[in-house]
Amino acid sequence: MIDKTKEQLTEELNQLRLRVAELEKFDLIQRQIEKRIQESEKKFRTLFENATDAIYIIDPKTQRILDCNPKASEITGCTIQELKSLTVADVHPIEEQDIVSKIFRKIAGKGSLSGISGINQIRKDGTTVPVEVNASTIDLEGRRCTLALIRDISARKHAEEELKKREEAALARSKAEFEAMFNSIPDAAIYTDTNRCIVMTNPAVKKIFGYSQQDLQGKTPGILYATRSGYEERVRKRFNAGADSHLEPYELMYCRENGSIFIGETLDARVVDSGGKTIGFIGIIRDVSKRKEIEQQLQAAAITDDLTGLFNRRGFLTLSEQQRKIADRTGRLMSLLYLDLDGMKAINDEHGHKEGDQALVDTANILKRTFRESDIIGRIGGDEFAVFLTYISEPDIQHVIINHIQENLRIHNQKAGRNYELFLSIGIAYYNPEQPCSINELLTRSDQLMYKNKKNKFEEKTLKSLREKRIEHRAFERFQPTGNYRAKLNGSDKFRIKNISSGGLCLKTPKRFSVDTHYKTRMVAPDNKEIKSTAIVVWSAQLKTGIPENYNSPYYETGLKFVDLSDSRKGSLQILIKNIIK
Template sequence: MFESIKRFIDNLVSTGLCDAIGDGISIQDTGYKIFYQNTAHKNIFGNHEGENCYKAYAHFGQICEKCPLTLVFKDGETHTSDWSVLTEKGEAFFTITASPIKREGRIVAGIQVVKDVTERRHIEEVLRENEERFRTIFNTSPIGIIVTNSEGRLLQTNPAFQNMLGYTHEELYKGFTYITHPDDVEENLKMFHEMVEGKRNYYKTEKRYYRKDGGIIWANLSATAVRDQNGRFKYNLVLIEDITGRRKLEEKLRAAAITDELTGLFNRRGFFALAEQQIKLAHRKSSRLYLLYLDLDGLKIINDECGHKMGDQALLDTANILKRSFRESDLICRIGGDEFVVLLTDPSEPDVNDVIIKHLRENLRLYNEHGGRCYELLVSLGVACYDPERPCSIDDLLSLADELMYDDKKRHKSKAV
């Protein structure tokens, strides 16, 4: 039997294949004596030819029952198992595959191939730790996290995102377009398709989602495309932060910046911002606009004789009369201490002179008739028209209306309108 094993080894070694293979190869007889080790095997375990493998490798005084070689000698089949060995460099991991060597149907020896999988195991361990770390972050993050496929389906949604919208993961699976505000869908789809097609790898936006209860939230969304080694799209990793509170605060601040605190009307800044838009719209539509410039006469007298509190009340009452006298679509503003403007959109000139101004005068008359106050509301006004065939700026229109208002003030000598 020894001679047959030796001939097998000599034939194997003569081909040069054993040393060309990077894996360790060893041959043991049925008594577990090592007859051969290739160079790679010796580099891993040292030269132990002539020794019993269970003593040389495992340092046991007896045969290893679970060793692949032991199993081979029992049933004549090929067996594979994973082993770890403590070396000078630390713990090493190996995959050992053992197969029988037979002569005339009898097992005379076993050949083992040892593959060093230490690096692979370390990589797997790092990946496993990273996956556990991601899973922990995914499940405990206060920010919504979702994973979408190339069709926009929500493959994974974390608890924070589910709680944000009030849906279960199963309800969210069908896709992000079903929970996105209609006004935001087109832009979202455009950027999403660019991600899938490889035109971009990242995008950030603010969008609106529908909650299950019908409410709307604002969210800050950051999406990153994850691709394979060939650059093909795998999935999107999306972070979603609820910014509804911030948006509401911003809206309040914006409104405060363009709103007169006393009357609730638009202030001068609000007037110019909105009037510029109306001018552009009128020019495109070739429609007219009318600007009324009003001055509350005698405000200084009211302040001096009745007190500033009553002066504020006079301004507030004037604002309320203007609101009752004009349409909701008209732009009503307080642009200065006692000065108001009203921008009328698309009325006919007869309506302005014969209907609208008369209606304003009637409301002022009724207010003053009720009496009971230490003052009457008296206003002077001027009306300027924006003609799209002779376009002008809002500043020019305001200046013209202001001049006409002062002409009216002079004519009536501070009398009621």
Template sequence: MKSIRAKIVGLVVASLTFAFSIYSVLLYINLKKIIVNNQERHLSSLAAAASQDIALWLDGRKREMSALSNSISLSDNKQSSIKAYLRIHARTNPEYEMVFYSNVRGEAFTSSDVAANIIDRAYFQKVLATGRAVVSNPVVSHQSKLPIVVIASPVKKGDFIVGVVGCAIPIDYLSQQISNVVPLYTKSVFIVQGDGTTIIHADRKLVLKHNAFKDPQVDPSLKDVVGRMISHKKGVAKYVYDNIPKYLAFTPVPGSDWSLAINVPVRDVLGQLSPVNRLIVGTPIFVVILTSILIGFLLIVFIVRPITNLRDKISMVECGDLDTQVEHVSRDEIGQLADSFNRMVKTIKYERKKIEQSEEKYRNLFENSMVGIFQTTPNGQFLSANPFLARLFGYDSPQEMMMQLSDVGQQHYADPKDRDFFRRTLEKEEVIRGFETRLLKKDGTVRWASLTARAVRDYAGELIYYEGTLEDITERKRLEQQLHKMSLTDELTGLYNRRGFISLSEQQLKIAVRTKKDMHLFFIDLDKMKRINDRLGHKEGDKALIEVAAILKEVFRGSDIIGRMGGDEFAVLVIDTTYKTEKVLKDRLQRALYDHNRLGGRNYQLDLSMGIERYDPANPCSLDELIARADASMYKEKREKS
């Protein structure tokens, strides 16, 4: 049996013929590229030359106006003398609509004795600002009400500008000058000013009335070209106007705010290929037909039939039939491919069995695990959840949990910001371990959880989903909070202990300094506490302390910090006070003490000694100093009682 290489030799012979047609196509493409490039260069050269000619013409007008301004500056500055110069210049240049002179206040008169005020004209302000001759954008003439271009120059006396002289040139005359330097066989030369408005165009309906940026019907490609033109760039571009594709060369006009463009329809450029098209296109078509017939026959006989058989077997494998085999008799490469396919099917069958066993082990682990296992998409949808996770959060099944929680960030997290942190960490680190957060159960109650997860990506590195495990740490958090509370709270009275009082008060002192608000510290001692313990026992003494704590909670606000400092001593830091606070709270405390003593039920009367000190944020002191002063005041009162 012949080798497949021998068969391919026949295909190569046919391919050589086919290559000829490819060469013809490439030749056509290259010829087209050369013609287009030559046309683009021609248009660019034409636009550059036209722009330069217009710039030279405008520069000549600037020099005329500068010469006229020099003549006027040398005159006696009388209006009659200036008008004489203007009339002479107007007769010398009949193409000008008018020649005018204005003082610095904008009071102007023309060669034909027409008076006007031009102080609002942009070109007038620009001449005064720059002190140089300028070319204006088109404006409407006060005299003829037609669009004109003004070329103006300053009139100086020494270093000071005393006036402005200029000439008004009709747009129609300027268009004629352009037609003299640019062949208008395409009828496609136009000029735009700095804001994109067309100022010269073969279609006079567009002059000063069309702006590509403001016309919603203009093709975006033309808007892009006009944008580059008003940015004073030059180049060649292709755009569409009135559904006609065109090439366009554009360049700025030196000495002005204008840009000139010349275009030509694409069909006119490609029309130069017409004589070559028939030969270049016809020959490859004929060769391709013959080559296709030859290649098709060879492919069917030597390659297509064996590959079709192999394809059918592959389709059977795709449908799950792993017992199929390819029968073959040749020893060429297709025969070797069939052998490889048969070995591959056997390997797939073996590996599938191993995967099924592995999946069964994973399924058992997933279904019976005592920790939550989950997969979620980056936007917060569950892809999978095991039964333990569903039961933990009060759902009857994983399906119910996944159906009700469409956005875990908003529906499952007590604080959605935790979900955002979880996502950012995974996107940056790929793995997160021991992330503690609060999650909501189905009934809205909160459970603490510790999450360990990783980001799963596809072969292109795109994030697909997150997968991980969840451990319930609610009980641990409850114990931690209980231990924390015990470390700051007095077990007998429920008030802050000394440690808790000092910790919170020091924070409040810092806030008072920043907010400039007064505070008062009450340092209180339960009188005759030792006598109560000695006579009635420590159990009765504890009741007295608890009752004092209740009185303090009743008198002071929830925002005030109340603490038992040890033994029979209490302290209260009253926040945001005034000069009246001390008397008001002291009276209220005495009244509450009196009311409690009236209730009776015990063999003694509660009596309190107290020291009160004001905290002045303008003259801050430490908490220890404040407590020491209040303590001294309290002992002073106690001594006075005894």
């Protein structure tokens, strides 16, 4: 053996020291690694034990559960030990076990799968829990395993179901509201799909067109148009995806089921979803036939009185002014009549406004028969009429006109069979081109003359009534009641009897009654027999003296004459008179 030198020995010693240092360092590293592994395993176990999802460690070949965490026990209701004796398919309902096995075989082959839902785990008590599976393959302590995280999604499922219910309810409510609004539209409403086939119609379509929804479903709206060209024009302009999505009105001719044609005002537009995509078209059609007729009538009504068919004030003034200008050029004399229907208020009050309207129509017809077609006749107020005579043929035209009017009134009153007679107060003013004035000024003059005529007639009638009153006093003895006896007029108003006779009675009234007006009277005799009769007002006057104290309103007395008292009622009237004067 060759002795080593001191230097060689020193070198070997240094190398040994380095080797020992390396071993010590490796041992330190190994201990650190082991410590980290322990810490990591501790962390894993902590996470494993406290995870909010169920964690299963599964043998990928046998699919047997090797380990699981407490959450898995909580979800299934089984102990961890019980779960370790089962396969992963065993914790799922029988009908899902084949699917679950296929899923985990797929995980073993692919390495991972995530977000698998639509499956359930079965609990020990037989109930099921909806779950979501996320799994991957891992190496655990040198062994290949499947790590599966299974999450209980019951709360999420419940929330989704509630959300779905709310969405369905909102959709149903929205649909119901739309249908209610759609069906309540008074005009015809039609909804079509993008192929322009009718999907639904509202009840007004049946009313306007005569077609039911069943008649129109699946057909194009062209069936409703009067002409094919009209429908094609609307398709080109409105029923396309590029049309404006707002309602635009237009008028077209439409055809009903019975073949009749009418004009309709239409609003239509495309219907778009939230993304702006066209999903259909809606059209609303209004039958404006009556409106068109009314518009034509209104044009005529602008110068025509709709009750009598005469010119109204505007029409009368317009046409009369034109004739006045002609008179100024030709030097022709003209005249204007202002006529007022006497007793119009009494006719309305006693016979109703319908009869009052008839009186106005009768008056208009009398004027039409009296004057020429070239004369301008108008109703210029409630019961006021005017006639503009465009040509005066006779010097004494005023008397001729008045006599002609009075004769036609007389004939009408004889033949009409009304409960009243028509009388007119008349004023006539003349137009002289050498002293021109406006038609309004001419109306004012003739109006003043008409009121003068009316006043004269009233004074004559009053004198006549007073004369009849005196004659009646001489004909019948009057008796004054000793008590408060009253008579009914027209079945409602009661008035106190001042005096009574076999020919009539005098009543105390709060108002003046129109002379020659007929009333139905009713009194009760002591034998309980009703005394009914028609009586005519012969006079009515306001008292200036003999008014009761503290009576601040006007005080009138009205005399009425019995006109149809039967013999039996006359007997009852005599009994009544004897009793009321005791």
